[in-house]
Amino acid sequence: MCLTLAAVLSWASFAQETTPRILRFDPNVIEIGTVRFDGGPVTVTFEGENIASKPVTILEVRAQCGCTVPTFSRKAVRPGEKTRITVTFDPSGTFGEQKRYLTVVATNGDYRKFNTLEVHGQVERDQTEAEIRFPVLLGAGVRTELETVGLRKRKAGEKVRRTIVLYNDSPAAVKLSRKWNRRIQGDLEKDVLAPGERTTLELVYRTRGLKKGDFSDALVLRADGKDLKPILLQGTIE
Numbered sequence: 607m608c609l610t611l612a613a614v615l616s617w618a619s620f621a622q623e624t625t626p627r628i629l630r631f632d633p634n635v636i637e638i639g640t641v642r643f644d645g646g647p648v649t650v651t652f653e654g655e656n657i658a659s660k661p662v663t664i665l666e667v668r669a670q671c672g673c674t675v676p677t678f679s680r681k682a683v684r685p686g687e688k689t690r691i692t693v694t695f696d697p698s699g700t701f702g703e704q705k706r707y708l709t710v711v712a713t714n715g716d717y718r719k720f721n722t723l724e725v726h727g728q729v730e731r732d733q734t735e736a737e738i739r740f741p742v743l744l745g746a747g748v749r750t751e752l753e754t755v756g757l758r759k760r761k762a763g764e765k766v767r768r769t770i771v772l773y774n775d776s777p778a779a780v781k782l783s784r785k786w787n788r789r790i791q792g793d794l795e796k797d798v799l800a801p802g803e804r805t806t807l808e809l810v811y812r813t814r815g816l817k818k819g820d821f822s823d824a825l826v827l828r829a830d831g832k833d834l835k836p837i838l839l840q841g842t843i844e
Contacts, residue, residue, distance in 0.1 A: 625717050625719065626658070627657060627658075627719055627721075628656065628657065628658035628662045628712055628713075628714045628719050629654045629655065629656060629657065629658075629662060629664075629689075629710065629712050629719065629721055630654065630655050630657045631652050631653065631654045631655075631710075631721055631723060632653070632655075633652075634652070634721065634722065634723050634724065635723070635724040635725075635726055636650045636652065636693075636723075636724070636725055636726070637726050637727060638650065638695065638725060638726070638727035639727055639728070640727065640728040640729075640730060641697050641727060641728070641729055641730070642697070642729070642730050642731070643697050643698055643699075643700065643701065643729050643730065643731035644698065644731070645697065647694045647695060647696045647697075648694070648695045648697065648727075649692060649693070649694045649695075650692070650693050650695070650725060651690050651691070651692050651693075652690065652691045652692075652693065652723050653688055653689075653690055654683075654688060654689050654690070654691065654710070654721070655686070655687070655688045656683040656684065656685050656686060656687055656688070656689070657685075658685060658714045659685055660685065660714045660715055660716070661682040661683060661684050661685070661714070661715070662682065662683050662712050662713065662714050663680055663681075663682045663683070663712060663713055663714075663715075664678050664679070664680060664683075664689065664691075664710060664711070664712045665680070665711045665712060665713055665718070666711045667691055667708055667709070667710050667711070668708065668709040668711070669693075669706075669708050670706050670707045670708065671706065673695060673696045673697070673698075673699060673700060673706070674693060674694070674695050674696075674706040674708065674725060675693070675694045675696075676691055676692070676693050676708055677691070677692040677693075677694070678690070678691045678692070691708075691710065691723070693708060693723070693725055695725050695727075697729040700729045701729055701731055701733070701735050701738045702728065702729060702735060703726075703727075703728055704725070704726065704727050704728065704729055705724060705725075705726050706724065706725045706726075707722055707723070707724050708722070708723040708724075708725075709721070709722055709723075710722075710723060734775075736749060736773060736775045736802075737749075737775075739751070739773070740771070740773045740775070742835075742837075743775075743835075744772075744827065744829075744834035744835045744837070745829065745832070745833075745834040745835050746776060746780055746829035746830065746832065746834065747774055747775045747776020747777075747778075747780065747829075748772055748773070748774060748775070748776075748780060748782070748799075748827070748829050748834055749772070749773045749774075749775050750770060750771060750772050750773070750837065751770075751771055752837070753835075753837060753838065754837070754838040754839075754840055755768055755770065755809075755825075755837060755838065755839050755840070756840055756841065757811060757839055757840060757841030758841055758842070759841065759842045759843075759844050760813050760841055760842070760843055760844065761813075761843070761844055762813055762814065762815070762816055762817075762818070762843050762844075763813060763814045764813050765810050765811065765812055765813070766810070766811040766813065766841070767808070767809065767810055767811075768809045768811070769806050769807070769808055769809070770806065770807040770809055770825070770837065771804055771805075771806050772794075772799070772804060772805050772806070772807065772827070773799075773803075773804040774799035774800065774801055774802065774803050774804070775801075775802075776801060777801050778801065779798060779799060779800050779801065780798070780799050780829045780830055781797060781798050781829070781830050781831075782794055782797050782798070782799065782805070782827060782828065782829055783797060783827070783828045783831075784807070784825070784826070784827055784828070785826035785827065785828060785833065787823070787824075787825070787826070788812075789811055789812045789813075789823060790809065790810070790811055790812075790823070790825055790839075791809075791810040791811075791812065792807055792808045792809040792810050793807070793808070794806075794807050795807070795808075807827075809825065811823070811839060813841075813843060816843050817843065818843050818844065819842065819843060820840070820841070820842050821840070821841055821842070821843060822838060822839065822840050823838075823839045823840075824836035824837065824838055824839065825837040825838075825839060
């Protein structure tokens with residue numbers, strides 16, 4: 607059975623590589639240049655030609671992320687004719703160089719083929735990359751992703767695990783430590799961060815003894831012995 611399945615998968619891969627292409631996009635990479643994060647969405651259009659001997663239908667276009675939204679027609683394209691895929695890129699949540707890929711899945715009725723499209727450009731914004739990726743400033747140049755960490759619904763007695771990323775955005779090294787809390791366990795991956803370095807805290811939260819209903823707690827970290835802004839931990843006991 608295992609050999610049969612392996613043979614089928616191997617044949618499917620071989621068939622995908624050896625069957626003739628059915629759509630050609632020229633170009634398959636579109637440059638949008640440099641745009642502002644607050645300048646609004648950017649729309650580009652890819653043009654694909656049916657290079658097969660039979661009508662071709664686009665089944666789907668898979669985007670890499672929600673910031674890239676494709677629009678296309680599932681109407682069959684006759685040999686030699688062209689079809690268009692319009693892609694709208696929203697730069698508002700991005701920064702720096704952007705390479706956004708899309709996978710076009712099409713069929714000629716006999717087999718499926720894939721084409722890869724790319725939208726490439728640069729996004730400028732007033733914030734630094736660190737401020738975008740780690741928007742919560744805890745103090746002393748130490749940043750993190752969330753000011754409130756959700757622990758969701760839990761049964762009393764469960765241990766809840768979360769990974770918290772910390773980043774040193776200051777020009778000097780900082781020594782991190784964790785203020786004691788009987789419900790919070792976990793160690794820092796590294797406790798001394800050079801400028802531009804990051805570390806993780808593998809948090810384990812103990813819910814034993816908590817009553818049914820919503821609960822809230824605080825994770826307090828220290829930088830060079832001084833308390834930072836607490837990270838809130840919130841959840842519900844069923």
